[in-house]
Structure formats: C-alpha cells, structure tokens
Amino acid sequence: MSGGLKSGLIFALVSIIAVAGFSFIPAIGVFCCGPIATMALGAIAGYIGVRWSGPTAGIGSGTLAGGISGIGALIGSVIFWIAAILIVQSDPALFDEIIRQIEEQQPASGLTKDDIRNLIGFVGPVMGFCAGLIHLLFAVLLGALGGWLAVRQRPQPPMAPPAYTVG
Numbered sequence: 096m097s098g099g100l101k102s103g104l105i106f107a108l109v110s111i112i113a114v115a116g117f118s119f120i121p122a123i124g125v126f127c128c129g130p131i132a133t134m135a136l137g138a139i140a141g142y143i144g145v146r147w148s149g150p151t152a153g154i155g156s157g158t159l160a161g162g163i164s165g166i167g168a169l170i171g172s173v174i175f176w177i178a179a180i181l182i183v184q185s186d187p188a189l190f191d192e193i194i195r196q197i198e199e200q201q202p203a204s205g206l207t208k209d210d211i212r213n214l215i216g217f218v219g220p221v222m223g224f225c226a227g228l229i230h231l232l233f234a235v236l237l238g239a240l241g242g243w244l245a246v247r248q249r250p251q252p253p254m255a256p257p258a259y260t261v262g
Contacts, residue, residue: 097159098143098144098148098149098152099152099156099163100144100159101144102140102143102144103144103159103160103161103163103238104163106137106139106160106164106167107163107166107167108167109167110136110165110171111168111170111171112171113133113136113168113171114172115171115172115174115178117131117132118171118175118179125226129171129172129175129226130229130230132168133168133230134237135237136234137165138161138237138241138244140234141156141157141237141239141241142244143245144157144159144238144241144245145157146245153242154239154243156242157238157245158235158238158242159238160241160242161235161241161242162238164234164238165231165235168230168234169227169231172224172226172230173220173224176219176220176223177220179219180215180216181219183215184215190212190215194208194211198211
C-alpha cells in the first residue's frame, strides 16, 4: 500500500469525526470550523502521504491522500446534516416553528405541512452531500499543497558542474 493511500485512509477517519463534530459548534461550526478542519487535515494528509511514499513520490501522492481525506470529510458532512435534521425533527415545537416560517415565506407555494415535513427530511442529506463536495475540493487542493511542500523539503543532490569543452 502506498504512503499516499495509507495517509489518506488514516486522515479520512479523522476527517469524518472532525467535520461531524466541529460542525455542531453553534453559529460558526458549519461554515467555518468544519471547512478549516478539512483544509488542515487535507494538507497534513498530503504532506505525510508524500513523506511516507519514498524519495521518488511526487505531488500526486499528496493529492491522492488529500482526496481520500476529503471523502472522509464528505461523509462527515452528510452525517452532520442528517443528525441536525433528526435533532430538529425530534423537537415538535421547534419543527412546527420552522414549518410555520416556511409557510409565511412561501404562502402561494401550495405545499401542505406534510409536504414540508417530507421535503425537510429529504433536504438534509442533499445539503450534506453538497457541502461535502466543497470539503472534498478543499481537501484535494490542500493535499496537493501539502504534497508540494513535502517534495520541496527533500534534500537535493549537489549539482555537478557543467562539462567544459574546447571547441
């Protein structure tokens, strides 16, 4: 198993937990803490993926590690949004208030309360997947950056002087 794959799998597990957990921070978790965790973990996964892959590994190993880490972040995002919708649905007063606000904002939509309830249950996983795609993009890009940093830090062999020819 390559170093990029090992690093990616390890950081995918960490990303699932980090994104799902940090997203529950009130007010800023979904839009700030989750994406920042994804970017940091993608960059670290890319860096370590190149370091573990040996002296000939390139930025592609970091991109692979960041991408796999990003898939973990996508899964964490879906888990968060499903959990958030389940939490809202478990409190009848809060859920009825949300439905009332939707009905006030869209009075001519023709949706019944049951339609809105079903729609909210469907929208949770879809929102999680869409937000997760953004997490995946961040992780891939920062994984490539981490891989590039690891490649740059390798010791370079000394350059031989150019050959001198008389001619």
